[in-house]
Amino acid sequence: MYAQTIDGCMAETIGAAGLAQPTLDAWLRRAAPGLAQLRQGHHDRSLPLVLLPEERGDIPMIEDRAAYHRERADTVVVLGTGGSSLGGQALYALADSGFGPSGDSPRIVFMDNIDPHTFDHLFRSLDLSRTDFIAISKSGGTAETLTQTLICIEALLEIADEAAIGEHFTVITEPRTSPLSALAQRYGMTVLPHDPDIGGRYSALSIVGLLPAAIAGLDPVNIRAGAETVIADLLTGDECPAAIGAAVQCALAKVRDVRASILMPYSDRLGTLGQWYCQLWAESLGKQGQGTLPVRAVGTVDQHSQLQLYLDGPRDKLFTVIQTPVASTGRLVRSALAGNAADLAYLDGRSMGDLLDVMQRATPETLIAAGCPTRIITVDRVDEAGIGALMMHFFAETVIVAGMLGIDPFDQPAVERGKVLARQHLSRITPRH
Numbered sequence: 001m002y003a004q005t006i007d008g009c010m011a012e013t014i015g016a017a018g019l020a021q022p023t024l025d026a027w028l029r030r031a032a033p034g035l036a037q038l039r040q041g042h043h044d045r046s047l048p049l050v051l052l053p054e055e056r057g058d059i060p061m062i063e064d065r066a067a068y069h070r071e072r073a074d075t076v077v078v079l080g081t082g083g084s085s086l087g088g089q090a091l092y093a094l095a096d097s098g099f100g101p102s103g104d105s106p107r108i109v110f111m112d113n114i115d116p117h118t119f120d121h122l123f124r125s126l127d128l129s130r131t132d133f134i135a136i137s138k139s140g141g142t143a144e145t146l147t148q149t150l151i152c153i154e155a156l157l158e159i160a161d162e163a164a165i166g167e168h169f170t171v172i173t174e175p176r177t178s179p180l181s182a183l184a185q186r187y188g189m190t191v192l193p194h195d196p197d198i199g200g201r202y203s204a205l206s207i208v209g210l211l212p213a214a215i216a217g218l219d220p221v222n223i224r225a226g227a228e229t230v231i232a233d234l235l236t237g238d239e240c241p242a243a244i245g246a247a248v249q250c251a252l253a254k255v256r257d258v259r260a261s262i263l264m265p266y267s268d269r270l271g272t273l274g275q276w277y278c279q280l281w282a283e284s285l286g287k288q289g290q291g292t293l294p295v296r297a298v299g300t301v302d303q304h305s306q307l308q309l310y311l312d313g314p315r316d317k318l319f320t321v322i323q324t325p326v327a328s329t330g331r332l333v334r335s336a337l338a339g340n341a342a343d344l345a346y347l348d349g350r351s352m353g354d355l356l357d358v359m360q361r362a363t364p365e366t367l368i369a370a371g372c373p374t375r376i377i378t379v380d381r382v383d384e385a386g387i388g389a390l391m392m393h394f395f396a397e398t399v400i401v402a403g404m405l406g407i408d409p410f411d412q413p414a415v416e417r418g419k420v421l422a423r424q425h426l427s428r429i430t431p432r433h
């Protein structure tokens, strides 16, 4: 589904900021525990993250519920935050580049923040009688998601009877008692199970990401099939792309003091994947004083805003440029429209896709020539299988890096402190009714 090239991370190619082959080999050997954890989890069926790609049992449930919302709604609002939202957002970007979905699929709006201004505008923009909601929270206790859900119920009560509220909702949460599951029960909402053994930021290939994807008309089986190709690589070779990527990331951080991991796709449809990646990388690996800063960039846009720093600033970043097959696509540029201006001759007769393609190739070449560590991932297709493969690659790479750093990629202990403090502050506000 994709090819990874790490020549641009090696000293032989980029000089002092790169890795010597023996150094990379040593770090590849250190990838063994993380790789073994993934393989063991597959072998003894204990790690749902690596089993999900082959799972088909839940597909009818996902498709049935997607059909239900597709039939009823013009807009589906997804409520939830962090890992309960970003995977769905990344997948949905395949179907909607910002102008609404194609065909007869409903528009999906992901409300992950709790900005009252945005919610006011959301309600003004909706025909609530043709709007459905999906509230997603693994724990069922996240204050933001509960607030969003209660506020949406209140808005619906302005146009519908209490008995009809449940029809507008699907709730995805762990099958246990929680504030969200109690709310779902009270209003007769359909509850679909969030696997207790799949953490939020690892849930994109579960119902959490696949229900929004299916509502948007994407094929959940193809998403998982793409991910399955990565699992096949993981199970068969010690030098699979995820292990090599993990070794490069770790070696550059530890040996070359690289502090940032910049993901730079050139396809708009992979732009939100960058946000998803940032959460996965930061929340999984930023522990015990370790971790590198994940950064989302989109070519060619960030060539015109960040590239100066990237090329001429400190050599403390690893660039992962994601190239896609875009040459010869899109409309042709006709310089005749500008009176055959000589200075536009270089564009004439080339398509917009040709221009994007040369940019996505020229930028990593420039980075490499400037001595900046640069990995290139070339994706065969920007579709369900392609994004499924990319997601699984980065899941595996993250877990393998965690194994090298000796940290748990699945917890987020530091985040809990802020939540406790927020509750304390809230308790000091007098309730208004």
Ligand code: PA5
Binding pocket: 081, 082, 083, 084, 136, 137, 138, 139, 140, 141, 142, 145, 199, 200, 201, 202, 283, 412
């Ligand atoms: O990845 C994670 O674990 C977090 O980002 C959670 O997804 C986020 O905090 C939301 O949690 P929940 O799904 O329990 O509402």
